[in-house]
Amino acid sequence: MVDSIVAATASSANATDSDIAKAKLAEDLDSFLTLLVTQLKNQDPLDPMDANEFTSQLVEFAQVEQQIQQNANLEEILQAQQLSNLGSVVSYIGKYAEVISDQMPLENGASKMSYTLFDNASQTQVTVRNESGTVVHYEQGETSAGTHYMEWDGIDGQGVQHPDGIYQITVSATGPDEVPIEVGYTTFGQVQGVRTDNGDAYLELSNGHFVSLDGVLSVAEPPGGDEDLVN
Template sequence: MTTPVTSTGFNAGQSNSSKPSSQQASGLTSDFDTFVKMLTAQAKNQDPLEPMDSTEYAAQLAQFSMVEQQTKSNNLLEGLQSQLGLANMAALSGWVGMEARAVAPGYFDGSNEITIAPNPAAAADSVTLVVQDKNGTEVQRVALPVSAEPFQWNGLDDDGNPLEAGEYAFVIESSKGDELLLQEYAEIYFKVNETRMQGGEVGLITEGGSVVLASSVNALRDPEA
């Protein structure tokens, strides 16, 4: 089975909510206040000979009250989530300067090597590393051993010249004969320059400026060790 690879493989799972929860809460509170004002006005101006039936209004008032309480609970939970996120970010600040391993683009400065952690299919008899630039264009193909041993990519083209500095993505293609068994982005080691809140999660900022969620990291090492 072939797993397709697209340029969206490095998205950090950002939220695409159409409206922020704070705006939703504000709208619910505004509707509740408007309803109470209308109910009060109707009660003040009703015909005493034909008083209005308050059963329906009482039911609606109860429903709006429940919504208001739920909104307050949601705001409280969001506040707690934010505090937990900040605590996690503070705890992960020790990762700055370390090398994390995850599926991420690698930054090539013109001379540094990038450590790639391939994970080929067990049934493969050949493995190829496909290097893509920031636009997703293939710039190089390198034959690798059928092994999960780390590979040091030196950033040199087939003529021995260094490629342009910038971010590169690495795809591992596992084949058996002429059949492509698996195609997926490879994990690499990248230096953590900064930790930053990314929605409700902690994001790690790479040397190239990309954001990698801390939850996607599978290994951590000291580059000086």
């Protein structure tokens, strides 16, 4: 019984919320002491309990309490670090970010994206689809290996201006034997805000999408601003 109480408390100490772990420790310690007093009252005077047993249990409780306190200290350090990181990321608001994504935002009749061919291609086609999946634009792409940039003004082949929104880019590239070539995508959008989720920071782009910092390749001043690029 006593062993199970200590084991349960040790498990609680691994929780991220140290306050909950402390409350659980106090509850388990109270249960342990109640059990201990009951056992002492009902022990056989001719065969008393071994004091070493419950002393070792008290030592275990003390060790668990120390572990919980260490976890609490680590939580405070992590929270301070997260606030510091968030303060740095806030400076990105208003700037333009290049992010790993095949979702291209069309804003004020302008959009920009890049695609990277991981090998030379025999033919490459770039297809743009709207949010309904309808093809609204396509063009022949570059065939040499490397990164290539594409800009689109939202006008299709019939001269129709499409509204601002999110458009999906698909680049189909094949080699000499019509073997598909791997393609990587990045798009660009203005940073409108920052939010955190479970300690991780995310940039909110003007297209309404959120992207983790791991997916951000660069942040730069808006067009016409300083050429200060933040990697």
